[in-house]
Structures are given as structure tokens and as C-alpha cells.
Amino acid sequence: MRSEVISVGTEILLGEITDTNASFIASQLPQFGIDLLYVSQVGDNPDRLREVFARAWGRSDLVFITGGLGPTQDDITRETVAWMVGEADQMAVDAEQERILRAMMERGGRRMPEQNIKQAMLIPSAQPLANPRGTAPGWWVEKDGKYVCVMPGPPQEMTRMWEHEVLSRLEKLADGILVSRTLKTTGLGESTVDEMLAPLLSSTNPSIGIYFRSDGVHARISAKAATREEAWRLIHPVEDDARRILGQAVWGSDDETITGAVGRMLRDQRLTLAVMESATGGAVGSAVTDIAGSSDYFVGSLVTYSGQSKVDLGVQPEILAMHGLVSQQTAEAMARAARERLHADLGLGITGIAGGDELEGQPPGTMHIALWDGDEMRYSHSRYYQGRAVAKSRAVLQAMSLLREYLMARAANAEG
Amino acid sequence: MRSEVISVGTEILLGEITDTNASFIASQLPQFGIDLLYVSQVGDNPDRLREVFARAWGRSDLVFITGGLGPTQDDITRETVAWMVGEADQMAVDAEQERILRAMMERGGRRMPEQNIKQAMLIPSAQPLANPRGTAPGWWVEKDGKYVCVMPGPPQEMTRMWEHEVLSRLEKLADGILVSRTLKTTGLGESTVDEMLAPLLSSTNPSIGIYFRSDGVHARISAKAATREEAWRLIHPVEDDARRILGQAVWGSDDETITGAVGRMLRDQRLTLAVMESATGGAVGSAVTDIAGSSDYFVGSLVTYSGQSKVDLGVQPEILAMHGLVSQQTAEAMARAARERLHADLGLGITGIAGGDELEGQPPGTMHIALWDGDEMRYSHSRYYQGRAVAKSRAVLQAMSLLREYLMARAANAEG
Numbered sequence: 001m002r003s004e005v006i007s008v009g010t011e012i013l014l015g016e017i018t019d020t021n022a023s024f025i026a027s028q029l030p031q032f033g034i035d036l037l038y039v040s041q042v043g044d045n046p047d048r049l050r051e052v053f054a055r056a057w058g059r060s061d062l063v064f065i066t067g068g069l070g071p072t073q074d075d076i077t078r079e080t081v082a083w084m085v086g087e088a089d090q091m092a093v094d095a096e097q098e099r100i101l102r103a104m105m106e107r108g109g110r111r112m113p114e115q116n117i118k119q120a121m122l123i124p125s126a127q128p129l130a131n132p133r134g135t136a137p138g139w140w141v142e143k144d145g146k147y148v149c150v151m152p153g154p155p156q157e158m159t160r161m162w163e164h165e166v167l168s169r170l171e172k173l174a175d176g177i178l179v180s181r182t183l184k185t186t187g188l189g190e191s192t193v194d195e196m197l198a199p200l201l202s203s204t205n206p207s208i209g210i211y212f213r214s215d216g217v218h219a220r221i222s223a224k225a226a227t228r229e230e231a232w233r234l235i236h237p238v239e240d241d242a243r244r245i246l247g248q249a250v251w252g253s254d255d256e257t258i259t260g261a262v263g264r265m266l267r268d269q270r271l272t273l274a275v276m277e278s279a280t281g282g283a284v285g286s287a288v289t290d291i292a293g294s295s296d297y298f299v300g301s302l303v304t305y306s307g308q309s310k311v312d313l314g315v316q317p318e319i320l321a322m323h324g325l326v327s328q329q330t331a332e333a334m335a336r337a338a339r340e341r342l343h344a345d346l347g348l349g350i351t352g353i354a355g356g357d358e359l360e361g362q363p364p365g366t367m368h369i370a371l372w373d374g375d376e377m378r379y380s381h382s383r384y385y386q387g388r389a390v391a392k393s394r395a396v397l398q399a400m401s402l403l404r405e406y407l408m409a410r411a412a413n414a415e416g
Numbered sequence: 417m418r419s420e421v422i423s424v425g426t427e428i429l430l431g432e433i434t435d436t437n438a439s440f441i442a443s444q445l446p447q448f449g450i451d452l453l454y455v456s457q458v459g460d461n462p463d464r465l466r467e468v469f470a471r472a473w474g475r476s477d478l479v480f481i482t483g484g485l486g487p488t489q490d491d492i493t494r495e496t497v498a499w500m501v502g503e504a505d506q507m508a509v510d511a512e513q514e515r516i517l518r519a520m521m522e523r524g525g526r527r528m529p530e531q532n533i534k535q536a537m538l539i540p541s542a543q544p545l546a547n548p549r550g551t552a553p554g555w556w557v558e559k560d561g562k563y564v565c566v567m568p569g570p571p572q573e574m575t576r577m578w579e580h581e582v583l584s585r586l587e588k589l590a591d592g593i594l595v596s597r598t599l600k601t602t603g604l605g606e607s608t609v610d611e612m613l614a615p616l617l618s619s620t621n622p623s624i625g626i627y628f629r630s631d632g633v634h635a636r637i638s639a640k641a642a643t644r645e646e647a648w649r650l651i652h653p654v655e656d657d658a659r660r661i662l663g664q665a666v667w668g669s670d671d672e673t674i675t676g677a678v679g680r681m682l683r684d685q686r687l688t689l690a691v692m693e694s695a696t697g698g699a700v701g702s703a704v705t706d707i708a709g710s711s712d713y714f715v716g717s718l719v720t721y722s723g724q725s726k727v728d729l730g731v732q733p734e735i736l737a738m739h740g741l742v743s744q745q746t747a748e749a750m751a752r753a754a755r756e757r758l759h760a761d762l763g764l765g766i767t768g769i770a771g772g773d774e775l776e777g778q779p780p781g782t783m784h785i786a787l788w789d790g791d792e793m794r795y796s797h798s799r800y801y802q803g804r805a806v807a808k809s810r811a812v813l814q815a816m817s818l819l820r821e822y823l824m825a826r827a828a829n830a831e832g
Binding site: 012013014015016017018019020022023024025026027028029030036037038039040041042043045048052156211274275277278280281282283284285286288289290292293294295298299300301302303304305306308309312313341342343354355356386388389392 | 431433438445453705708709718759
């Protein structure tokens with residue numbers, strides 16, 4: 001099945017918003033074995049909209065359209081779709097949709113401007129797609145063996161509609177289901193993972209792809225079958241093999257983040273964590289608390305951006321004087337101080353240079369990270385610079401990797 | 417001048433990467449008065465590439481193409497452009513480009529695989545565009561009064577090439593330059609700004625647009641003229657009028673962030689800032705330290721995620737017991753503790769609920785923010801929920817707005 005995506009909106013072509021709907025839809029289609037061949041963005045211009053819609057209707061079996069469903073004169077996606085499928089004359093207000101629309105406006109305490117009535121219009125080939133997060137319903141059009149899926153532009157409305165209204169319809173269309181399991185690793189290079197998994201790589205269903213990503217190398221196992229269950233039956237033995245081969249390098253799978261994986265391990269091992277961070281400015285604490293339920297194990301973070309604040313919170317001034325603000329010794333002292341001051345099981349200390357100029361002879365991107373459990377000290381450092389934002393996010397990843405290694409070793413010791 | 421953008425790459429259509437090049441280019445074109453009418457994304461497929469390129473060449477005066485310039489068999493953008501402008505037979509290795517390519521590979525300590533030689537190819541109509549961040553040069557093609565600008569897909573290579581090679585060529589093409597000044601406001605609604613600026617809105621050059629954005633209402637003043645200088649001469653008097661009308665509501669302009677504006681005021685007023693934050697988990701400290709030079713005024717942040725850690729760092733347990741973790745009184749006690757513990761001029765305290773369930777009868781999204789200077793206490797609160805990430809970033813904005821109001825009032829008092 002050949003599909004394409006059209007994103008409608010002049011603000012996209014002015015560069016005021018980035019079109020994330022298209023990449024969201026693109027990432028969802030492989031599971032249904034639906035090929036995406038084209039993505040187009042076009043402004044709210046009647047002629048160009050007709051041109052782009054007509055071409056899509058001619059060459060694709062399934063057309064996804066987002067945007068242009070608002071109540072104003074500029075919003076002409078509905079009218080253009082009606083024209084495209086030859087039902088321009090048959091567009092009319094649907095009584096049920098009108099009732100829903102008026103009820104929604106009244107609940108918001110607003111009187112409905114009469115021009116908004118166009119949002120309740122349907123054509124004979126269209127089923128409405130409910131949109132509880134906005135006023136514009138979507139359309140699911142079936143005609144001449146082809147399909148059009150029309151959704152609103154705001155991403156939170158679009159993704160909600162996708163999950164609740166569109167997915168089930170796509171499952172019925174798919175002549176097979178593609179399911180993937182992504183194993184996420186750390187500490188191994190792309191070619192090493194490739195070599196290790198070589199015995200599995202000749203398989204075509206499931207197939208395995210190796211990808212280098214910002215949080216490590218990923219191995220994606222994908223299987224196609226008539227049903228989801230059957231696809232999973234193909235994946236499971238290969239996943240087991242891959243996990244056995246890669247061993248402890250696998251820190252998580254699919255949508256899991258390394259921060260989430262570390263959080264799970266902290267909770268399982270009933271350990272609490274405290275941080276003292278400087279160069280990251282609070283980014284480590286912020287990442288840890290992005291995980292729901294992190295209050296089970298996260299006590300807090302002392303963001304000590306000045307030398308004096310480090311001393312105020314328990315770093316010995318002699319260490320700073322002797323080794324400098326950016327050093328292994330200072331990171332270790334910060335780890336100790338965090339653990340002690342916040343009464344946690346584990347203390348993590350991070351010092352470095354996130355941006356700007358050299359400090360104490362060390363270039364931007366230098367990070368010293370230490371982990372202290374009251375008995376054992378672990379340390380890691382790195383030097384990598386592509387701007388402040390990258391330096392901070394890499395430091396967060398590196399801190400999580402150090403924590404993970406420690407927690408893996410601890411769990412192994414407990415078992416052994 | 418009618419332009420369009422084509423982004424080439426199968427990984428875009430698989431949803432593995434979001435195409436940010438297109439929105440970057442889109443945001444750059446208005447200054448040259450160049451209209452962007454279409455954006456297309458297409459995979460590395462010879463037939464579809466030809467189809468999309470040929471249509472663009474037929475309907476547009478200027479075509480931007482990114483991606484598909486790598487050394488592999490899959491990378492066929494160069495070949496397809498040569499075909500599109502009728503010079504497929506004339507594509508040949510350029511001696512100078514070959515020299516640059518080999519020198520670059522050698523500097524990296526690698527021997528150049530012979531297939532990479534295709535990256536040194538040119539056609540008669542193309543000028544090479546230097547790419548010091550990668551191996552693939554771009555092409556600037558002029559033919560039959562039309563233009564094609566071919567750039568590599570990796571964003572850091574593309575934007576570097578844009579700034580150093582493409583901008584100057586576009587300036588020559590433009591029949592006028594459009595310049596904009598955006599004034600950013602806080603505390604006023606969209607319709608209020610609209611009413612206040614009504615006397616200026618009838619002007620067409622410069623024109624004024626009012627936009628609602630996540631960090632407040634923006635007023636954008638845009639002027640078109642033959643030269644950049646002339647455009648600025650049109651903007652300046654209108655900008656002066658708008659600033660006089662909007663007064664203290666304007667916190668910054670153009671690319672400035674409110675965090676940067678507050679940082680500037682702290683530096684000017686020689687004040688230091690300390691934070692105690694819980695629900696934001698370190699996001700306030702991280703945002704403040706995203707600004708280069710923030711160590712001049714930022715001392716640190718105490719991320720106290722647990723009740724005990726608040727007490728450990730100076731919040732009186734009676735306040736927590738009497739008013740709860742999420743309350744005005746606790747935010748105020750946190751502001752006092754931050755200022756005292758970190759020896760800063762100003763203490764900012766933030767407590768709230770960033771996600772998950774209700775706490776102490778208050779819904780997710782509730783934020784209490786207090787600012788203490790040792791003499792005066794300011795307080796603000798809000799309740800807005802669209803998920804954890806939004807709750808955190810809105811709390812950061814709100815904290816910065818509170819700080820800004822304080823610093824404005826303080827500066828006014830000092831003057832008066």
C-alpha cells in the first residue's frame with residue numbers, strides 16, 4: 001500500500017513551526033507495512049492545495065492530511081478534500097457533529113460563532129474522527145478503494161486522534177503487521193555490535209538492523225506476519241539470542257530512556273540518589289525527575305555553580321585549591337558531599353565545562369563524573385564538544401551510564 | 417521569486433529523523449522576499465527523485481535540495497540534479513574539488529575509498545559550495561534564469577554552508593530585503609497588545625503582526641527595502657513608538673530569551689541569585705546556566721525533591737507540617753533558605769506538582785513561586801497542565817517573569 005503525507009499550513013512554510021506531524025506519522029507506518037513515498041508541505045492557498053491534493057489522490061492509495069481544519073475562511077482542507085473525491089456538492093452539516101460541536105463550545109462557556117458550523121460538515125464518503133482535545137473532528141474517507149485520513153494540525157490533537165481513531169482502521173487495512181523490538185546498548189561501537197550479532201544478521205524475517213544513536217548503539221529486530229501475535233512469536237527467540245550475545249551491554253529496549261532504566265534499577269535495589277552538579281546546572285536533576293515516580297529514589301541535587309557554593313555545601317576548600325574546580329578530585333568530593341548532605345545511599349558528583357572558554361587549562365566539553373556509595377568510588381571523564389546543549393545532554397547520559405554500571409555490578413554481586 | 421525545498425532521505429520517510437533543514441530554510445527566506453510555496457520530502461529512490469525534481473524545476477525559480485550527497489550508491493542527488501538541468505552527460509570530476517576532498521580525508525588520517533570521488537564531481541552550470549564540516553561540497557546551479565541550491569543533509573553542515581556560501585548569493589537574487597524586529601512582551605493578552613498598537617497597525621511598510629507565543633505576546637515589525645540599511649531606517653521610528661506604547665511589558669527582542677533578559681538585568685544590577693526548586697527538578701538552574709556568562713550572577717540551585725531534603729537545607733519543618741509541601745508558605749521558606757544557604761542577594765523558591773497525581777488536594781500543574789531579597793517577598797502561582805515537560809518549562813518562564821518584574825521595579829526605584 002502506497003501512502004503519502006500532506007501537511008497544510010502557511011506557518012510551516014514561513015518556518016514559524018516545524019512540522020512534527022509528518023515525522024510522527026512516518027514513524028508509525030512501518031508497523032502496518034504501509035510504504036510512505038512522499039511528504040509535502042503546502043500553504044493555505046486554494047490553487048496549490050488542489051494541485052497537491054489531486055496529485056496525491058492520483059498516485060497514492062492512502063493520503064494523510066493534517067492541518068487547515070479550523071473555523072476561519074483560510075481553513076480550506078475540508079472543502080478541498082471534498083472537491084478531490086468529487087463530493088464538493090454534497091458537503092453538508094451533520095446533525096450529530098453539530099450537536100457535539102455546540103456542546104463542546106458551551107462546556108467552554110463560549111457561544112459558538114456561526115462560521116464555526118463548517119467544522120461540523122461531512123461528505124457522504126467520510127466518517128467523522130472524534131477530537132476531544134479540540135473543536136475540529138477529523139475525516140476518514142473511503143472511496144474507489146482508496147483512503148484519505150484528515151486530521152487537525154495541533155500535534156496533541158493529532159496524536160490523540162491517531163491513537164484512538166486511526167490505528168484501529170490502519171490495522172484493518174494492513175496486509176501484514178510489522179513489529180519491532182529495539183535493544184539499546186552502551187559501551188560498544190557500531191561495528192562491534194555488528195560483528196557480535198553476525199550469526200543473526202542473515203535472517204530476513206525477523207531482520208536485524210544496527211543503528212548508531214546519541215544514547216548508544218541500537219539493534220532493531222523487526223518481523224512481519226499476518227497478526228501481531230505471530231510477529232512477536234518470530235521476534236522472541238531472536239531477541240533472546242541477541243540479549244544473550246550482547247549481555248550486560250543492553251540497558252533497555254524500545255522507548256525506554258537510560259534515565260528510566262537507571263530509575264527502575266534504583267527502585268528495585270531500594271537505593272536513594274543525591275547529586276551535586278555544577279557544569280550541568282541542574283540538567284541531571286531535571287532529567288532524573290522527568291521520570292514519573294522518581295520521588296521514590298531521588299532525594300535532590302545541589303547545583304553548585306560557584307566555587308564558594310561547593311564549599312558551603314560540604315566540599316573541602318583544600319581540594320578546590322589543590323586540584324581546581326574541574327578535576328577528578330573535585331568530582332569525587334562533590335559525590336561525597338551530595339551523599340552526606342542529602343542523606344542518600346548514593347552520591348553523584350559532576351563538574352566540568354559546558355561552554356564558553358577554557359577553564360584551568362581544560363577545554364569546553366570536559367566532564368568529570370564520580371559516584372560514591374560510602375565505600376566504593378567510581379569515576380568517569382570525557383571530553384567532547386559540540387556546543388553547550390550537547391555538552392550538557394552528553395554529561396547526563398554519561399552520568400547515567402556510570403550509575404548503571406555500578407548498579408549492574410551491585411546486582412551481580414548480590415546474586416553471586 | 418517562487419522557491420521550493422526538497423529534502424532527500426529515506427530515513428526521513430521512515431520517521432527516524434525529523435527534517436529540520438526545511439524549517440530552517442523556510443525561516444530564512446522571508447528576509448529576501450523569496451516566497452516558499454512547497455516543501456517535499458522524498459526517499460533515495462531514482463524514479464521518485466526524478467519525478468519530484470522535475471516538477472520543482474518546472475514550477476519554481478529557485479529550488480533548495482538537501483541530502484543525498486554522500487559517497488554511497490544510494491546517494492543520487494547530484495546525478496539527479498545533473499539530469500534535471502540537462503547536463504547528465506557533462507558531469508565530471510573537478511580537479512580542485514578532488515584535491516580538497518583528498519586533503520580532507522588525509523587530514524582525518526583515512527585513505528579515501530575510490531567510490532568517494534563522486535563527491536568531487538561538478539557539472540558546467542554548478543559552482544561548488546565549500547563544506548569544511550563534511551566531505552560533500554554543495555552545488556549552486558544557475559541555468560536558464562533559474563537556480564538550484566544543493567546542500568548536504570546533516571544540519572550542522574547545511575547551516576554552516578548556508579551562512580558562509582548561500583546567504584550572499586541570495587542577497588544578490590533578492591529584489592528587496594525584508595528585515596524584522598520582534599518585540600517580546602509579558603503580562604499582556606494578544607488582544608490588549610493589538611488594541612495598544614492599533615495606531616501603528618495601519619502601516620503597510622513597515623507592517624506589524626501580533627503573535628501569541630509560549631513566552632508571551634510578540635509584536636513583529638517588518639520592513640521591505642532595497643537595502644538592509646534602508647529597511648532598518650523604516651523600522652526604527654515604528655519600533656521606538658511601539659516600545660513607548662508597550663513600556664515595561666517589553667522584556668526583550670528578536671532571539672533573546674526571558675532567561676537571557678533576566679541575566680542581563682542581574683548583571684547590570686550586580687545582584688546574585690540562588691534557587692531552591694522541587695517540582696522543576698533542576699530545570700530552573702539548567703535554564704539559567706544555558707546563558708553564557710551566567711556564573712557572573714548565578715550561585716546555585718538546591719533541588720530538594722523530598723520533604724526531608726528541604727528541611728536538611730534550611731526549610732523549617734513546622735512550615736511543611738502546617739502548610740504542606742506545595743504551598744505559598746513553603747515556596748517562601750524555600751526562597752529564604754536558598755538565599756541564606758547560598759549567600760546570594762536574591763532567593764527564588766519553587767514548589768509544585770509537575771506531573772502524576774494530585775498532591776495535598778492540588779492538581780498537577782500547580783506551581784508556587786516566591787522571590788526574597790532579604791526585605792521584600794514577591795509571590796506568584798499558577799495552575800496549568802499539559803504534561804510534565806510543559807509544566808516544567810512554564811514554571812521556568814513564570815519564575816523568570818517574577819524575577820523580571822522585581823528587577824524592573826528595583827531599577828525604577830533606583831532611578832526615581
